Structures are given as C-alpha cells and as structure tokens.
Amino acid sequence: MMEIKLNTEDIEAMDRDQRRNFVNTLSGIKNVQLLGTQSAEGIDNLGLFNSVVHIGAAPACLGFIMRTLTVERHTYNNLKKTGYFTLNQVHQGILEQAHQASAKYPSGVSEFEAVGLQVQRTSNVQAPYVKEAKIKIGLAFHEEHYIQINHSWLVVGRIVEVLLPDGSIGPTGHVDTAAWDGIGVSGLDTYYNLEQKQQLPYARP
C-alpha cells in the first residue's frame, strides 16, 4: 500500500466541494439524527445532524455541533426559546425523508409536513419527536460553547426522557443500533448499513 501525504496547503487547494467532502469523510462513520424543535409560534422544526457526541452517562447528557447561527438559526432560536430539543435516530425505513429534511426550507414551513414524517409529543419535552423513529431522546438545553476557529457552537443537553421499543435494552444496558435498522453516515451524503462484529471485554493492562 503506497501512502500519500497531504498538508494544509494541499487541502486548501482543493475546490470547495471536494474539500468539504474530504474533511467530512475523513473522521469515519458518524451517527445521523433528526433534531426536533418547536418555535415560539408553535411551528415544528426538523434538522438533520451528524455531529451528535456522547458527553456523559451521569448525568446522562449528549452534545452536538451547530454550524454558524446564520445556517442553523431555526434550530438554535427554538431550542434557546423553549429550552428543549429531541434527537430521533435515523433508520433505514426513514432515510430518504430524513435526508430531505437537510434541505433549507423557509421560515413558517414545518419540515415534518414537507418531508412526510409524523409528529409525536410528550408532556415533558416542549419539542416534537419523529413518530416513525425507533430511538428517540428528549433533552433539556444545558450549556453552549462558542468555537472560535469557525464560529460554530457546541450545544449540550441533559437527557430528560428516552422513548424506544420494548425489549431494545439488553440485560447489560446495551441498545443494539443495528438490530433496530440503525445506519451511519460518512460526510454529508454517504450512508452505511451496520453489522455487529464483536463485543470486546473491558481492557486491563
């Protein structure tokens, strides 16, 4: 295997689309989630995110990276206003609708209607869930961090509730994403099926 080396100048010399695809696919597989919020006017918003990251289990919390506020303004304004958002794991059965939710719809349009997904509500979380999703997480906004290098944000939420299929939590607490048709994404557009390979024991020196 012949190895090549690209430095900063080589990456900057790529055209815009090439560079976006290259850097976005470089870190490997990512999970893909529909993020639901509700506006002050009661309009349900959905966005597609591939940057959800585990923050901690006690308290149970997750984060995600949000691009500049000019790009993801609806999601940001809504979750700051209501204090809530939902993460709905994309599976094979809703992939096309989920990908379509990444289109830039104007204010006043609910992506649920635009892409053909149903709203599900609970009393604890002031944000819409995607009914067709199988693993759904309701979160309360906890904190945000401004990332100087490119004016993006890390948003951290505390898990308030989890909706998932009866029987999906194994005796050790594991949820097997592949068993529920979970998928992964590399970059912004390339989706992967998952197949469980192996579970390894806790490593000791």
Add this chain to the structure above:
Amino acid sequence: MMEIKLNTEDIEAMDRDQRRNFVNTLSGIKNVQLLGTQSAEGIDNLGLFNSVVHIGAAPACLGFIMRTLTVERHTYNNLKKTGYFTLNQVHQGILEQAHQASAKYPSGVSEFEAVGLQVQRTSNVQAPYVKEAKIKIGLAFHEEHYIQINHSWLVVGRIVEVLLPDGSIGPTGHVDTAAWDGIGVSGLDTYYNLEQKQQLPYARP
C-alpha cells in the same frame, strides 16, 4: 412495536454499568480512533477515543470530548505541552490492539509497545502516528472548552497533515471508510462492520 418511555429517574435508577452502557449506546454508531501524543520525556502515548466530531472543513478542523483530567491526564498534558496530537482511524486489522489501548497503563509505559503497534513519525507533527492505521490525521491544538455539566472538555485541533493510501480519495473528495476496512463502535465495547448503502444527492426544498 410496543414503545416504552424512560425518564431521568428511570435512568438514574439503573446500576452504574447498565447506565453507562445504555447512555453510551443510545446515540448510535460512532467512529473509533487511536489518539497519539508524546510526553515531554519523549514517551509515546496512545488512547482510544470514540468521540471525534467534525467541526469544519475551512479551516479543516476536528474536535473530541475528553473525560475529566484525572482520567485522561496523559493525553491532555502531552497535547498541551507539545501542541500536537494524531488521530489514527481504527480498522478491522488492528481492532484488538486498539481496544487494548483503552486499558489504563501506568506513566512511563508506551501503549505502542504494550499493545504491539508501531510508531510512525513525520517532521510536521510532534506526536506519533500508528503505522498500521490507514487513515491518519495530524492536528495542532487550537482551543479547548470546559463542559460544566460533568467536568469534561471539548478539544479542537486544526488539521496539519493527512496520511492515507494512494487512491483513497475519490474524484468528489470522498474517502470511503468501508473500502479501507473502517469500523464503527456503539458504546465502549461493541464494534460494527460498515457496508456502503447509498449516496444521496444534495437535498433541495
């Protein structure tokens, strides 16, 4: 499909291992990387991370979540001291060694030797690469953010160089992780093979 709902109290009532597995697997698939650093004394350090997140393509940068400094002290001290770290994407051929690198080795022990992986160096980055990896990224520390909810950190690095197999970058800039035996992880111990399913066009309303 019967749906169940867990609230904060239900999650807190799980035993420690169950809760850790549950929350860690909840967000779906994640990439898995060996993070390389070098200490001031010249000892090469490797850690296993499943929290690498895309921050942006211009400038090209990535971030990762680091647990409290008591847990991941070597990695943190080294990268703050030298200003550099490497991300080496785990593939099927080095999975067992990579997982073993998550064990807590004492100071003064190089995980490279302990788990049986080879060091590769370049002149631009003062941190060791994993020679056996296929997709290797060298980064310069850029900024860090303290996450209040559980005293973890977001560390952001600027990509300085990328080492990868000749022919692995497609004409559109995509790197196909599955073609290079890339794998995913759910939680801390469950590994998945990847199979490319489909590439979808840029979504428009």
